[in-house]
Amino acid sequence: MNDSPLAQICAAFGHLLHRSGIPVTPERSVRFASAIELAQPTQLDELYWLARVTLLSDIRGVEAFDRVFQQVFRGIFDFADFRGDSSNPAPLSATPAGERSPGTPKNQGRVNRIRAEPVQHLVHPVVIAKMRARPVFWRP
């Protein structure tokens, strides 16, 4: 993995997960970045599952995983920034649609679908700037 913005995001996200007790290795963060490049996610739940299958290795860690994912990506992976209209910012919840985490109550976890946009936006300077601004993300 080089120093591209995508690499930085994946490495930092992995680092945060590690700090929350999820045994993420640099190798796994590389896998996450590769998966993003391959699948080109356009929606938050797509990004969520790419992150989960590459970075989580035990279902017992899923609550911590969901918490960190929300802290990092909620509101950041928001394409309103790039459409030039921020009139309908998508409210996001921690667990995306599709499958529920075990132990999550029913009827929770629907995520509003974000309009499809290319993945480059994940590594858009605005996103990077927003991430850098989040204390949770860069606190040593």
Add this chain to the structure above:
Amino acid sequence: MSFASEIKSPQQLIQELAKADYLAEPGLATALFCAVRLPQPLLLEGEAGVGKTQAAKALAQLLDTPLIRLQCFEGIDASEALYEWNYPRQLLSIRMAESQGKSIEESSLFSREFLIERPLLQALEHVGPNPAVLLIDEVDRADEEFEAFLFEMLAESTVSVPELGTLTAQQKPIVILTSNRTRDLHDALKRRCLYHWIDYPSLEHATQIVKLRAPKASKDLAEQVAAAVSRIRTLDMQKPPGVAEAIDWVNAAMLLGVSTLDARGTEQTLGSVLKYRDDQELAREQGFAWIAGE
């Protein structure tokens, strides 16, 4: 689907799998997508009956490639997983050579024609447009030494046969491991793998699967059976029924002319879904009306 590399996204994989009559939820589809495209071994966990094995079968069918299955069990060792020498055939060759008064070189007895390929070697040696799908089922039942051996094989995609040298994979197989979580797997193996926990499908999703796989059943019967199975799953069963059992149940009901799964219909057909005596008794104690949701 002709080439694995033509699967461009998890969403596309969901659509392709649906054509093979397999309904995958987004998480599972993402896991399978990464297993095929990264590529990386995938560890699937979940309770019995959620369709872990079926996922591998559907993927192999979609890619038109063989599903090579290694069922793990306590005490499984490399010879059962990898290769064995065909000892009877070796003996026969020696006898034949002796009867003809010829001598036989030891090295000729340890050549490919006397090698019996077990699943891991078969998967490594598969040649085709797409790599084989190697299903390593219930890896938690094997012991830790075997796990370590698996780990090495997965890491290297090579197999060393002392008499023949190192055999290298033509193309890396798509590897899917399943575990019922009877014990924790080793960290090294988990680090190597992608991971997905398959939940038992929601009632709605289970009903859809039953309808798809038992198309002759009425909508009502499919719904009733899916609901009854999810009720039974709340009991402390030795072998909780899964989606496969729900499909069996629907088929059994139709065969016996049961069109509505009421208490009586449940009593008549429960044997097709619960195979253990203890489980049947537990269900009977709860009452057929309860199972039927009356």
